[in-house]
Amino acid sequence: MSAQKLLERTFNFAEGELLLINKPYKWTSFDVVGKIRNSLKPLKLKVGHAGTLDPLATGLLILCTGKLTKQIDTFQAEDKEYTGTMILGATTPSFDMETVVDQEYPLTNLTEEAIYAAAAPFTGDIQQYPPAHSAVKVNGERLYVKARRGEEQELRLRFVSVPVFEITRIALPEVDFRIVCSKGTYIRSLVSDFGKHLENGAYLSKLTRTRSGNFFLEDAFEVTDLVEYLKNKREAAAAEQADTNIQ
Template sequence: MSDGLVVVDKPAGWSSHDVVARSRRLYGTRKVGHAGTLDPMATGVLVLGVGRGTKLLTFLVGADKAYTATIRLGQATITDDAEGEVTATGGVAGLDRHALEAAISRLTGDIEQVPSAVSAIKVKGERSYARVRAGEDVELPARPVTVTRFDLLDVREASAESMTGPGGVVGVLDVDVEVEVSSGTYVRALARDLGADLGSHGHLTALRRTRVGGLTLAHAHTLESLTALRDDGTEPADMPMTPLADAARAALVQRELTAEQARSLGFGQRIPSAQPGREEPVGAFAPDGSLVAVLDETRPTARAHVVFAPASS
């Protein structure tokens, strides 16, 4: 079995678990996991670990992410996206590009965000979405997130079915945006908060993840293409995969080791940190380019979070 990462361009309608289950069959192993859930309606970059590649996933979950999205202003839903029931409507008359850009600027940078109530966050041991679906009113506390980039691309007038029943319509605005955010940021919460800031309502109608850390859609394979390879007789070990070293170089801060340092880490020993106090996990590479370990360099002496190349005695 090969070890590494597989970047899948997740199709709409599939859960992240569905993609993992299919990939286990395609790659012939149960040892497949993912680095951060995508909602079923969302598409785009879903990073999978295969074999020892699953050990890298921990360090990708906290990576920053980039998305393209469409926000519908004028309607709120219970899930803050198009999969949920419409709960409120609000006027969008008079909302122009200048007002939108001003509101977007207020949601850019270091902000406090209340996550969507229909989310996987646990409340007293139970997922928030389960409590909401059971009829509870769930109020999650705000938490700090960073919106590095929030760009307005296009604004279009549209209409949607009103809450009064079949045949009724309400005017809405569909807003295309690109965002780059820290881990833990809910883009659908940004849509909700953008609507609220403008005195209306908002929810997501489309979401596509384009990047996780250094892994982008350029690295991605569709499930259709992967399935076609297996159907054509490609063995699991020969299926597309980003090798461990290449994956770590794309996703992590890099440190080149001497042969002696690589051997010390392989034996489970510590080595001096290259940059003491560095918060990011560090991919440590042997002189031959192989991935030796992922390091913690927060202290003067670096320790290995995980060792990929144990030294032989």
């Protein structure tokens, strides 16, 4: 969404606002929350997000402020849509580009027909393990913290739904895809399992959340635009208050 659209909006952050944000690459979801919360000072408001995005992912992040934070679980429960790119012929411990390649496989045995067909077993109701490098908590500590210490953990299977898993482009080693999935689905795990199904390897190189429920990335604000807008609003309010005091 353009910066101009911000000027056409009237916000009531205390009563509650739902903000659609395009999360930047390498920002954590909590980075975005912190940035917006700081921009709302001196108001002491609750700000939370409805559905974590990995730091290396981009796209739609829903933020709620004020009284609307009570509805975060409702927004978080909605299905999600993603587009992304996987790299075939290699694996990484984190199933994405956070860690370096640890094993490589030849691509000579892969055909486009086999790649397209490999999406079918991962469509519908499926089971998957979360990545060892994930934000899932075990005994109060996130798995990625344990993984970075080299500790092995017993991962629990989770049931998720993937109504749509569509291969949209093949240019080996890159394969593009579009996925619609339920809350709690790990795209990294899906990609890793996809590679195993091909008796090969795969890891996630790019991921963008394009939709969450009835909310779309195309309607999202850029973080910098929203922060600048809030800064200007604060300065305008301070100037108005100063004029009032002088009078």
